Amino acid sequence: EVDAGAKLDGGVIKVGDSDSDAARLVANGEVAATAVTVNKDGTVDVGTTGKLGTEETPIPTITVDGGTLNSSGTTNASTLTVDNNGTVNVNGGTTDVGTTNIKDGTVNVASGATLDAGALKVGDGTGDPSTASLNADGTVKATDLVANKDGNIAVNNGGTVTATDSATVNGGAVDIAQGGTLNSGENGQNNFVVNSGNVNVEGALNASNITSDPAAPDAADDAKINVGSTGSLTLKPTGDQPLFAGLDTSKGDAINIDGALNVDVAAGNTATQADTAGITGTGTLNKEGDGSLVLTAPTNTIGTVNANDGVLTVDNGSKLNANTLNVGDSDNKPAIVNINGEAAAADVNIAKDGTLNVGDAAGSPAGTLNATNPISMNGGTLNVNPNATLTTPNIISPDTGDNEASTVNVANNATLNLNPTDGAKLFDGFNSAPGGKDAIDVNGTLNLNVASGTVTQPASAPISGSGEGTFNKEGAGTFDVKANNPFAGAVNVNDGTLQISDGGKLGHAAVNVKSPATLAVDKDGTELGSLNLNGGGTLSVTATPEGYAKVQVNGDANLNNGHLFTDITGSREEDLANGSFENVITTPNGQIIGDFADYDDNSHLFNFVPYITDDRKSVGLTPYSAGGDKSLANIADKLGFDRAVDAGRALDTIFKNSPASEISRLFYTIRDDKQAANAVLESLPTLAGASSQVIADTSKRLANLAKIYERCEDNVQQGDKHIWAKTFGSWGTQDQYQGAAGYRSESYGFAAGVEKCHQQTRLGVMMGYAYDHVRSRESVSDQRLRADTIQAGIYGNTPISSIADLDFRAGIGYSDVGTERNIKFANNRTAQGNYGNKIGYAGVGVNFNAFSSEQAVIKPFIRLDYQAVRNNHYTERGAGVLNLNVDASTNQSLVSQVGVDMKARLADKLSVNTRVGVGYDLVGEPASVRAAFAGAPDIKFTTKGAQHGRVSGELGIEMNYHITPAATLSVGYDASARKGYIEHTPNIMFKMAF
CATH class of the missing domain: 2.40.128.130 (Autotransporter beta-domain)
Incomplete structure (x- = not known):
């Protein structure tokens, strides 16, 4: 035992002789030697006041050969070797070593203690897994850090391991617990090389990049990066090499992110993912920095992608699968996401500083984005570029106060597929009406598929677009247009019903209605650019107690092969003149072409017959009594209402003699025998x-x-x-x-x-x-x-x-x-x-x-x-x-x-x-x-x-x-x-x- 204040200058010191008797060296003072060996029956305790070597005169070699070295004070050596299951416990103070080789044994660095290990090797590559271990609860510094296949590095809660020059895993295991940190470089500015082995991160791993030597099909060469749910992997690539260079997930390597992958690319730099390094997991990819990150792997699958700043590109040939894609973080620093390949996400959210480009503006490459749920825009820009395709149920905005400007652009030759559900409002929350901050511009193709029910376009969300655009209404459901749309392209009603209500308009559009679809216009009427029913479609016009539909067609109205349906749900007497509904269709700047193939209505007691004026400028309707089986007398008799037959007969006479009289008009709305009988009984x-x-x-x-x-x-x-x-x-x-x-x-x-x-x-x-x-x-x-x-x-x-x-x-x-x-x-x-x-x-x-x-x-x-x-x-x-x-x-x-x-x-x-x-x-x-x-x-x-x-x-x-x-x-x-x-x-x- 060397007491405090004393000094032992021992030359070559051996503690223990490997027999069964224990030997112990206690250094509370200073111990100087040319070499120190601690055999398996030996123990060296360096107390809090003790010194094993000094900074000026470090011990050239310390070998823990099966024994135990406990250091709570100061230990200085040129070389520290741990072998034969030896143990080094750095319990306090500082242990400063030029070279540290943990061949067979364990080095434990306690909380509050520091190991300055120099060139640190954990394992020598000859033993079984975990033959050599480094457990860091305190601070470990190394110039070069190597974990060989028989080595294990555990960075525990509160522990920090920093490799200032290099960090390499050659088959070993690195486990970073929650609260632990491993830095490759003082500030995480160096690459972290994983040629093989496992890196498990529940804490923090900071590096410029993670690289590997070329992958081999041998399983022993697999490099596996696992970031757990509490872990974060922060990379700051510079663009001089691919992100995850050398990793090949098709040959057994793995990049699994269940926590956070933070990729911070500085302005002026572009980091490109190695095309062999696919990312999987349920965690989060955070794109930070003003530079660019390009994803090139065939498939990347992750829970959430946050493109907070700079540019994130899904390259042509690459596919990104995510539960959530967030574009921008509302910090007023631009964030851009380019989908030049393929992307699929359940949720897509665009912030006011975000821009989402589907496809390249030049038209090549042509990207594809599929969003399971409606895309949400709280400001920002969504561009569907030429030859690109975006598919989503809807595009909506939570910005009901119109505080931010949300812009949707569908370029010529681009395709936007919308599949809203029953009860939805198309572009809900947008204010693209005059005076609003938002814009919806369709110069390509918008395919709207309403499978069932009714989808409404609010008056606040009109669609603009040039004559190059196309709007296709698909699906058996109803699309209810309430907005005054400046859209000047073609509107093709291919299936279901396109309903125009509450003054909605398509005043600049060429409207084509094909079989079996219907264009329905309510009492408020509408304005169309042109109308073509030549495809066998149906025009349905409505009469209600508040008025009847009047359709102004600014061009020609082609009625050939078309069908007319009059929806009589009531009628207003003052809208009738000379016994007819006048100006149901007018063409002030064009003409009526052809005639309806047939016509029908839902009035049970009257037929509404269309007529075309001599100048072929307008179409009106004239009512006639249906009579026959649809006479009130026959209906009352058929239903057993004998005491109402004579009243029914009187009304039938009125209908026949004066079908446009005031009393006749009250019966226009009757739709079936039951309603007809009830009307007679009420009379x-x-x-x-x-x-x-x-x-x-x-x-x-x-x-x-x-x-x-x-x-x-x-x-x-x-x-x-x-x-x-x-x-x-x-x-x-x-x-x-x-x-x-x-x-x-x-x-x-x-x-x-x-x-x-x-x-x-x-x-x-x-x-x-x-x-x-x-x-x-x-x-x-x-x-x-x-x-x-x-x-x-x-x-x-x-x-x-x-x-x-x-x-x-x-x-x-x-x-x-x-x-x-x-x-x-x-x-x-x-x-x-x-x-x-x-x-x-x-x-x-x-x-x-x-x-x-x-x-x-x-x-x-x-x-x-x-x-x-x-x-x-x-x-x-x-x-x-x-x-x-x-x-x-x-x-x-x-x-x-x-x-x-x-x-x-x-x-x-x-x-x-x-x-x-x-x-x-x-x-x-x-x-x-x-x-x-x-x-x-x-x-x-x-x-x-x-x-x-x-x-x-x-x-x-x-x-x-x-x-x-x-x-x-x-x-x-x-x-x-x-x-x-x-x-x-x-x-x-x-x-x-x-």
């Missing part, structure tokens, strides 16, 4: 004329409030009188029948009367009021009726034999009726009517006393009742030409009825009455009205209501509570029914003698 009178039946039911209900079948009791004194009052609520349901609307009614009312017994004859008078609210059911439209009815009558009962008595009643009334019906097919018009009904009724019956006791009375009866309801004439308002002028009419019934009336006394003050009857209408006329439309007052039709069937039934039950001998309170329930109709009427009555 019928409210409740299909059943209003008189509703009033008749109410009149009968009021008349039934008086108990006409009760006879005066034998013990009642002559001159006895009664007064009564009765109130009711009623609801009924009528089913629809043969197209006549059903309805649901609610009725409320009351009546009061006075009656007097003279001997056994009862005479009475009554007056009542009822309010009805009726709403349609099972109807295509909402229809309502309300009625206020007042009615007065007389009634009586008298014996005609010991077992029979006669009853009678008669009365008159008046009803004020209001109606409302919604006509949906005519833009939800509402027709309202008000009119009065006169009511009269009379009836007579015979009651037979079949059984009588103090507890019960059973009386069969027969009756005959007549009723008449007279509807006054009225005219509806609110629905224009669809208002109805309704004639006055009378609804009559004569009902014969049989039944039985039963009365039982349940207690001294409680009794119950039950009445059951079945009736038959001897007249059997359903309620009906005769009317005419205000738009055609001379053509009348008759409509019958939904009620049908002559047989009716009644059931009544009433509980009577005799409060006093002179006063009775009754609660009852009545029900009546006929085919398709049922009614429920609860009631309360108070009767008192006076």
